[in-house]
Amino acid sequence: MSDIKKQFDKAAKDVTKAKKDPGNDMKLRLYAHYKQGTEGDVSGDKPGFTDFVGRAKYDAWAKLKGMSQDDAQAAYVKLVKRVLSEE
Numbered sequence: 001m002s003d004i005k006k007q008f009d010k011a012a013k014d015v016t017k018a019k020k021d022p023g024n025d026m027k028l029r030l031y032a033h034y035k036q037g038t039e040g041d042v043s044g045d046k047p048g049f050t051d052f053v054g055r056a057k058y059d060a061w062a063k064l065k066g067m068s069q070d071d072a073q074a075a076y077v078k079l080v081k082r083v084l085s086e087e
Contacts, residue, residue: 002070004070004073004074004077005073007073007074007077008037008073008074008076008077011076011077011080011081012034012076012080014080014084015030015080015083015084018083018084018087019087020083020086020087022083022086026079026082026083028056028057028060029060029079030076030079030080030083031057031060031061032057032060032061032063032064033064033072033073033075033076033079034072034076035061036061036064036067036069036072037069037070037072037073037075037076038069040069041064041065041066042058042061042062042064042065046058046059046062
């Protein structure tokens with residue numbers, strides 16, 4: 001297992017222990033980088049306009065299209081560190 005993968009897995013566990021809510025924008029960024037880091041480019045149909053949360057998640061993930069999984073995992077680790085340092 002690569003070093004970034006280990007850091008990514010640890011960050012995914014650590015972020016659930018955050019005491020302070022990082023806000024919707026940061027949560028969307030975390031979600032998008034996690035999905036890109038684990039699944040790659042966004043797939044499936046874009047949710048309908050009445051599914052606000054699903055659509056926001058899809059759009060955030062779609063913005064990362066083309067980013068490698070390793071780069072997405074590294075960015076995710078940095079985002080988690082920022083969230084945990086702001087507590």
